Amino acid sequence: MTMGQRHMAGDRGWSSDRRGQEESKPLLERLQEMLGALPGIGPKSAERIAHHLLAASREEVFELADALRAVKEKLKRCSRCCVPTEAETCFTCLDTLRDSGLLCVVEQPRDQAAFERMGTYRGLYHILHGRLSPLEGVGPEKLTIDQLITRLRGGEIREVILATNPTLEGDGTSLYIAGLLGHMNVRITRLARGIPAGSVLEFANSQMLADAMDGRNTF
Numbered sequence: 573m574t575m576g577q578r579h580m581a582g583d584r585g586w587s588s589d590r591r592g593q594e595e596s597k598p599l600l601e602r603l604q605e606m607l608g609a610l611p612g613i614g615p616k617s618a619e620r621i622a623h624h625l626l627a628a629s630r631e632e633v634f635e636l637a638d639a640l641r642a643v644k645e646k647l648k649r650c651s652r653c654c655v656p657t658e659a660e661t662c663f664t665c666l667d668t669l670r671d672s673g674l675l676c677v678v679e680q681p682r683d684q685a686a687f688e689r690m691g692t693y694r695g696l697y698h699i700l701h702g703r704l705s706p707l708e709g710v711g712p713e714k715l716t717i718d719q720l721i722t723r724l725r726g727g728e729i730r731e732v733i734l735a736t737n738p739t740l741e742g743d744g745t746s747l748y749i750a751g752l753l754g755h756m757n758v759r760i761t762r763l764a765r766g767i768p769a770g771s772v773l774e775f776a777n778s779q780m781l782a783d784a785m786d787g788r789n790t791f
């Protein structure tokens with residue numbers, strides 16, 4: 573596991589050091605600990621899921637295991653927007669009804685999903701796959717900023733909406749990208765403050781996201 577992958581796994585994630593220790597533990601305990609390391613799943617839920625899997629049929633559990641394996645083996649990043657996809661280019665990028673001059677830059681695929689649930693944005697996206705975090709060793713090279721610049725050099729994009737999370741690191745990431753794009757012939761906007769500072773996009777409701785998109789300002 574590389575340092576980057578280790579970072580992506582998070583503090584509660586499955587580091588290779590930890591996995592070595594885990595292998596000597598009883599299977600059920602190991603499964604519960606791995607489930608408990610997933611976001612949003614506490615020890616009680618992990619225990620419940622582990623016992624549910626134990627009681628489920630072989631077919632059900634193997635289907636779940638196959639789906640988990642397929643996610644890592646078959647999904648790759650879209651050649652344009654970097655969203656995880658099975659094809660070379662994702663459905664969103666290939667959608668000719670979308671405004672190809674409008675590009676919304678988000679931190680994670682789940683942020684794009686939040687905008688799609690909003691249902692009123694008809695432009696394209698670019699997924700950064702993170703945000704700049706000097707304290708955690710996440711520099712520009714760990715994000716898809718190079719791909720974003722290459723995409724903008726194509727000349728079709730007229731507006732870039734910087735839609736990183738309204739946090740210290742999200743704001744810093746937008747500021748950094750705006751600096752890089754300053755000399756390009758493209759309008760740079762960012763979301764209005766319709767979303768409380770310190771929260772994250774994926775938990776905002778559709779109206780809050782719609783307000784923030786409507787009230788966006790030039791960076």
Ligand SMILES: [Zn+2]
Binds near residue numbers: 653661663665
């Ligand atoms: Zn795409």
